[in-house]
Amino acid sequence: MEGMAARRLPRPHRFDVYVAIGGLLGGLFLVVCRLGVRTSDDPVTLFDGHWAVLVPLGVMAGCELLRRTAPRTALLTGTVAITADLMTQGNVATVLMFTDLVYAAVLYGPPASxxxxxxxxxxxxxxGAVVPFAVWRVPEALLIGVLVGIVAFGPAATGWIVRDHRDAAEAARLRAEQTALLAEMDRVQAVTAERARMARELHDMVANHLSAIAIHSTAALSLDDAKTSQEALAVIRENSVEGLAEMRRLIGILRDGSGDHEPAAAPTLDGLEALVDTARANGLDVDLDAGQxxxxxxxxxxxxxxVQESLTNALKHACPGRVTVSLARRDGVLDVRVTSPYGHRDGPRAPGSGAGLVGMRERATLLGGTLQAAPDGALWTVRATLPLTEGDPA
Structure with missing residues (x-):
């Protein structure tokens, strides 16, 4: 029973039902009115009587129910029915329904059909035009080919044109959906890249100052020395002011000049001296060699x-000792190297999240370069190689 249900044809489309009912009723009306295509004395008419056309008419109406769900079966059965109709006085409704079956077979059938x-x-x-004309040698014989064209070729050609337009419209719709999907993917990637860029900027701008504030505030709280506390508070205030300035700069970038704060210029290597001076003020012993x-x-x-993030990490984690910063241009790349003492640290430390190393690697990768950060004996070494080509500043 389940196999029989699986092989059962789907229910006919509502429009197909209307077509079948309309064709059947129209054919019955013609029979009642005794309006046939041919007369009873026509030599082609083998089955006399107006009621002989009901069998092909009924079969053709049944085929109309399958015009969409089983178009090839409907056309083959309809061809048998139209052949049988030729042996009767004929019915215009049967002929019209056959033309619709030809049209539907092309429109809804498989591509091969x-x-x-x-x-x-x-x-x-x-x-139909050449053979009868060659046999009978009369111009009227050409009408057979014309009738075949009207009944069969015309609907088939129309169905092909409609199908071609339908397929083109479907292909255009799919392309539009694909374009919209790609645009959405690009938008998501752009938003993700922008969020990553702003995360790097926020971390690099503020982390150095907050790390200095955390370390000096810890030292001020742990030492009962008024002079030390006074010096720590001075450093804390200086870093707070500078951090606030950096935050305002970041707000200016986010506003993109649409508000009261214009975005400040991006930092350059000319500002490394000031960056190193700030690190020295925060307690680092820094040696700078920026000969690029x-x-x-x-x-x-x-x-x-x-360099900024490396100095921040040195401030948070390095042991007492000299921190060296060197930049050199060689073999088409800018070589950036920062070393700091590596080992156990007794003094106060600021917590780290690892986001700084991730941000440095992202910056180097976006430019097609590399970054290595690992201990090298008694030193922690950060080395970046940046190709000297235009790229995304990220």
């Missing part, structure tokens, strides 16, 4: 941020 049916009906139209020449702006910004 849709290509094959117009060719077959075209050949039949040509044969002109470099592209994206590389300049990335190098500045890598």
């Amino acid at each position: 849709a290509r094959r049916i117009p060719r077959i009906t075209g050949l039949l139209m040509v044969a 020449g002109e470099v592209p702006a994206p590389v300049e910004l990335a190098a500045y941020r890598i």
